[in-house]
Amino acid sequence: MTRPAPSRRHGARAGVVASMAALATGEVAAVVLGTGTSLVLAVGQEVIERVPPAVEDAAIDLFGTADKLVLVMAIVAVALALGAALGMAAARRFWIAAVGFTLFAALGVAAVASRPTGDPALSAVAVGAGVGVGLLVLRRRLAPAAVPLGASSRDRGETAGVVHPAGPTDAAEVGRRRFLRLAVTTVGAVAVTGFAGRGVARWLGRGTQPGEVTLGPVSVPLARPASAASFEIDGLSPLFTPNPRFFRIDTALAVPRVELETWRLRVTGMVDQPFELTFEELNAMPQVEADITLACVSNEVGGDLVGNARWQGVPLADLLERAGVRPGATQIVGRSVDGWTAGFPTETALDGRTPLVALAMNGEPLPRDHGFPARLVVPGLFGYVSATKWLSEIELTTFEDFDGYWVPRGWSKLGPVETQARIDVPGFGSQPPAGLVPVAGVAWAPTLGISRVEVAVDEGPWKEATLAGALDVDTWRQWRYDWDAAPGRHELRVRATDGAGVTQTAERTLPRPGGATGNHTIAVNVVDRG
Numbered sequence: 001m002t003r004p005a006p007s008r009r010h011g012a013r014a015g016v017v018a019s020m021a022a023l024a025t026g027e028v029a030a031v032v033l034g035t036g037t038s039l040v041l042a043v044g045q046e047v048i049e050r051v052p053p054a055v056e057d058a059a060i061d062l063f064g065t066a067d068k069l070v071l072v073m074a075i076v077a078v079a080l081a082l083g084a085a086l087g088m089a090a091a092r093r094f095w096i097a098a099v100g101f102t103l104f105a106a107l108g109v110a111a112v113a114s115r116p117t118g119d120p121a122l123s124a125v126a127v128g129a130g131v132g133v134g135l136l137v138l139r140r141r142l143a144p145a146a147v148p149l150g151a152s153s154r155d156r157g158e159t160a161g162v163v164h165p166a167g168p169t170d171a172a173e174v175g176r177r178r179f180l181r182l183a184v185t186t187v188g189a190v191a192v193t194g195f196a197g198r199g200v201a202r203w204l205g206r207g208t209q210p211g212e213v214t215l216g217p218v219s220v221p222l223a224r225p226a227s228a229a230s231f232e233i234d235g236l237s238p239l240f241t242p243n244p245r246f247f248r249i250d251t252a253l254a255v256p257r258v259e260l261e262t263w264r265l266r267v268t269g270m271v272d273q274p275f276e277l278t279f280e281e282l283n284a285m286p287q288v289e290a291d292i293t294l295a296c297v298s299n300e301v302g303g304d305l306v307g308n309a310r311w312q313g314v315p316l317a318d319l320l321e322r323a324g325v326r327p328g329a330t331q332i333v334g335r336s337v338d339g340w341t342a343g344f345p346t347e348t349a350l351d352g353r354t355p356l357v358a359l360a361m362n363g364e365p366l367p368r369d370h371g372f373p374a375r376l377v378v379p380g381l382f383g384y385v386s387a388t389k390w391l392s393e394i395e396l397t398t399f400e401d402f403d404g405y406w407v408p409r410g411w412s413k414l415g416p417v418e419t420q421a422r423i424d425v426p427g428f429g430s431q432p433p434a435g436l437v438p439v440a441g442v443a444w445a446p447t448l449g450i451s452r453v454e455v456a457v458d459e460g461p462w463k464e465a466t467l468a469g470a471l472d473v474d475t476w477r478q479w480r481y482d483w484d485a486a487p488g489r490h491e492l493r494v495r496a497t498d499g500a501g502v503t504q505t506a507e508r509t510l511p512r513p514g515g516a517t518g519n520h521t522i523a524v525n526v527v528d529r530g
């Protein structure tokens with residue numbers, strides 16, 4: 001007797017369920033086995049690193065910082081769609097699904113293998129388990145006897161009339177079989193859940209908690225200059241951005257979890273004495289504090305991808321001195337445990353500014369999101385060329401020999417921070433009451449400091465704003481302008497002048513390739529109180 005083949009629709013549905021089962025099994029197995037990354041994360045990371053700049057820009061425009069979540073959902077959606085296609089094919093020839101699932105699994109393992117943190121052998125086991133479970137599920141669902149209760153009438157119609165060759169004969173036997181199946185499933189589920197649960201716990205506990213670290217002492221703790229007393233204005237950015245509110249920008253789909261026992265910082269490349277340090281050794285070196293404003297090159301004029309912190313760490317210059325930089329080593333490259341890189345001129349480490357291998361941020365060990373256990377911070381340079389988080393290596397090289405992560409993706413080789421001013425209050429589109437309206441914000445020109453901020457109302461002349469004391473030339477500076485506002489719609493513009501007397505350009509440019517320029521401008525609607 002030949003059985004009718006399942007319908008294509010039934011095949012597609014079975015394929016989706018099978019690929020869901022395969023993905024879920026693979027991800028759980030990855031956690032349990034501790035493969036370092038998973039198929040979905042590794043494929044996502046490959047997509048992030050390979051996508052053309054135009055697509056990347058569009059995705060960021062469209063989804064903003066939710067882009068990573070959208071990416072993961074898209075990968076799952078594609079996997080399910082492929083499952084549907086394979087399920088349809090498998091309804092006729094099962095081997096097509098077997099080959100298809102195995103091919104995609106191989107691609108996934110290749111993605112894991114290309115990650116510095118991934119273990120290809122273990123992940124082949126995890127992905128293999130996923131494929132096995134997926135194919136089992138598919139086989140069961142495509143077996144004519146297994147048409148599910150919830151199947152559509154069409155599916156049932158097509159398989160109606162199939163006689164179970166060895167169907168149960170009496171009710172007692174049916175009961176026994178059901179009980180047996182239930183028992184086996186329950187035991188299986190409990191075992192898997194327990195195993196997975198332990199794995200998840202281990203996974204979550206993996207890596208050292210920043211809180212477990214005791215930071216070394218600071219040679220000369222910074223006192224906050226008395227002159228830096230900040231303005232008390234509602235909505236104005238505080239001088240120091242609290243860690244939980246500090247912007248986060250990176251390519252990491254999963255934040256790297258570093259185990260301090262095995263972590264090393266290596267100084268390599270064009271040096272006389274390459275060396276490596278444990279965290280303990282690094283933490284035991286003389287440390288300093290520095291107030292440095294960090295800005296992202298992707299920050300739009302008026303945007304919030306900028307923050308200020310008090311960093312604590314080891315001066316980069318001390319590490320370079322110990323290694324002995326060879327002549328001709330024009331570029332310092334920071335490399336992250338996840339393979340990300342950023343490079344900046346060697347002279348910026350030696351020209352009097354204070355680049356740090358930072359271990360702490362605002363008095364706490366670096367939070368994981370901001371690079372635990374160590375990161376670079378270089379005053380005056382955008383993060384993408386300098387501020388390597390989860391730092392594992394500092395390599396001396398040349399600009400001819402190496403490009404950091406973002407350079408081949410269309411961003412400038414050199415990334416000095418553009419002088420900028422931002423209006424924090426009143427908010428864009430707000431409706432302040434007529435009369436005296438405090439206009440305030442922050443301005444930055446790292447390494448030179450801010451010497452003047454001016455505000456213009458509508459087409460009026462530039463008027464000088466009052467500056468709060470300067471924390472440091474490397475940090476932003478608060479400013480305020482008390483505006484006598486008349487009712488109606490008004491436009492406010494701001495511009496900053498750096499410590500060398502150069503006023504920022506009014507020319508509007510996009511962030512790519514070297515950072516946005518132009519005057520932050522907002523519109524407000526002043527309302528008559530009477």
Ligand SMILES: Nc1nc2c(c(=O)[nH]1)N[C@H]1C(S)=C(S)[C@@H](COP(=O)(O)O)O[C@H]1N2
Nearest residue numbers: 247248249250251296336340383384387389
């Ligand atoms: N390892 C790693 N470090 C990185 C990045 C990254 O993608 N990976 N992004 C850089 C960029 S573009 C910026 S702007 C800063 C942001 O630092 P934050 O997330 O601590 O604010 O980190 C830099 N360091």
Ligand SMILES: [Mo]
Nearest residue numbers: 296297383384
């Ligand atoms: Mo950035």
